[in-house]
Amino acid sequence: MTDNQLLHGPLEDRHRQLGASFAEFGGWLMPVSYAGTVAEHNATRNAVGLFDVSHLGKALVRGPGAAEFVNSALTNDLRRIGPGKAQYTLCCTEDGGVIDDLIAYYVSDDEIFLVPNAANTASVVAAMKARAPQDLSITDEHRSYAVLAVQGPRSTEVLQALGLPTDMDYMGYADAEYGGVPVRVCRTGYTGEHGYELLPTWDAAPAVFDALVAAVGEAGGELAGLGARDTLRTEMGYPLHGHELSLDISPLQARCGWAIGWKKDVFWGREALLAEKAAGPARLLRGLRAVGRGVLRGELTVLAGDTPVGVTTSGTFSPTLKAGIALALIDTAAGVSDGDRLIVDVRGRPLECDVVKPPFVAPKTR
The missing domain is CATH 3.30.70.1400 (Aminomethyltransferase beta-barrel domains)
Incomplete structure (x- = not known):
């Protein structure tokens, strides 16, 4: 897909000014990273991250x-x-x-x-x-609404700085205003952290984003791109459509x-x-944590001994655990259990992995 065919969000100019790198995702040109995926991931886990997921x-x-x-x-x-x-x-x-x-x-x-x-x-x-x-x-x-995610232990502080509501339960939402413009605020997110997702109107998104950037900076947080969003959600074991869910899964x-x-x-x-x-399903999603050094990716063969028993659906290096992790669909007939050790074929190199039950990192959403 060429740049001319890609769809563009309401904040692209802001992201360019802030030094973002971009990539195509779901047909849209989206910011992947600013300060680096690991830094943005850690900021979200330890302070607060601001994501444009419009x-x-x-x-x-x-x-x-x-x-x-x-x-x-x-x-x-x-x-x-x-x-x-x-x-x-x-x-x-x-x-x-x-x-x-x-x-x-x-x-x-x-x-x-x-x-x-x-x-x-x-x-x-x-x-x-x-x-x-x-x-x-x-x-x-x-194109009627933007979506801005504020995620991390200091996310409440950021929203309060803008005078937005924060006292809803998990998966609760409130309709509010910022600068005279309606903003829907929901206690949801895709990182496993306490956080919020804001839905301002498309045209009002720049003003809300600018205010959030300032408040996130004051809270010691970072702008975060889709790279960190993916490492964060993989640590939680959250599915991504096209990987862990599909017409065939x-x-x-x-x-x-x-x-x-x-x-x-x-x-x-x-x-x-x-x-x-x-x-009973013929295969089940399981977590894999690399025992040795190695980065796991999607679409790698998983083996029990010499026998193929599944395939990875997503994989990354976990900045929190400092280890390779993956989600994988494993054949139930193979009799695999949590705690077992399997092999992932990483471009011809066998990488030992322990079978674990996600999340890999304890969630703090509630």
């Missing part, structure tokens, strides 16, 4: 019974929450594959705001439009069964997922 999708389902319709489509049970709360959920195909994983914001019974992944927004919107009643409006709001295989409302009468993929649950 490439994330946004969609709005509005009209009579919007919540009821979304609940009949997505896996998790919206009846567990209500207005002012958000929920992690999945949009599946009828055969149990994952179109996307996303966050649903419960605004009211007649309005649900969705935050899908960048590359999958159009697919989620199209799937919903194809099945929605005529009196429901389903709109792609990708079900929620059960990715250990996301907790995000399925099994008692619901209907949701897309229900029958296939119930059948897979009854039979």
Whole structure:
């Protein structure tokens, strides 16, 4: 994809002025790093990191019974929450594959705001439009809102400096204002740290970003790019669509069964997922921690002795643990358990790894 074909966020000029390096992600040109991925990762774990994740999708389902319709489509049970709360959920195909994983914001019974992944927004919107009643409006709001993530133990201090609300529970949100502009503030994040995600309007994003940059600096934090976001989420064992979840990797295989409302009468993929649950998934997502020196990546063969038993889906060097870590889909027939030792073929070099249950680092979100 050429630069001319890439999509551009509302803060690209700011990132260039701040010295960011860029890369394509989900069809968008996004900042990967500023001071270096390790420094940004450590700042988020120890103080606070500021991430521009405006490439994330946004969609709005509005009209009579919007919540009821979304609940009949997505896996998790919206009846567990209500207005002012958000929920992690999945949009599946009828055969149990994952179109996307996303966050649903419960605004009211007649309005649900969705935050899908960048590359999958159009697919989620199209799937919903194809099945929605005529009196429901389903709109792609990708360029209506920016998304700014403030993550880390000093994140509350940063938001308070801007006069924004901070006292909501995990996965709770509040609608507020900054400089006379509406900003939705949610206690969510993708790092495992206590943090918030802010959704200002697209046009107002620069002013909110500038204020956050100043407050993060005062709190001893750093601007952080998608490089640090990936190392942070891998330490948590959080799935990334296209890696740990896909049309070919079900929620059960990715250990996301907790995000399925099994008692619901209907949701897309229900029958296939119930059948897979009854039979047991053929493979399961597990964590691997390198015993010796070596950096793990995705799409590497995992072996028990000389026998291939799986493949890595994501891998990185953990700045917190100072060791190579990976997520991997392992065949359940291989009988692998946590604590076992396996081999990863790293470009022809065998690297011993211990099987561990993610997260690799204790989360502090709650």
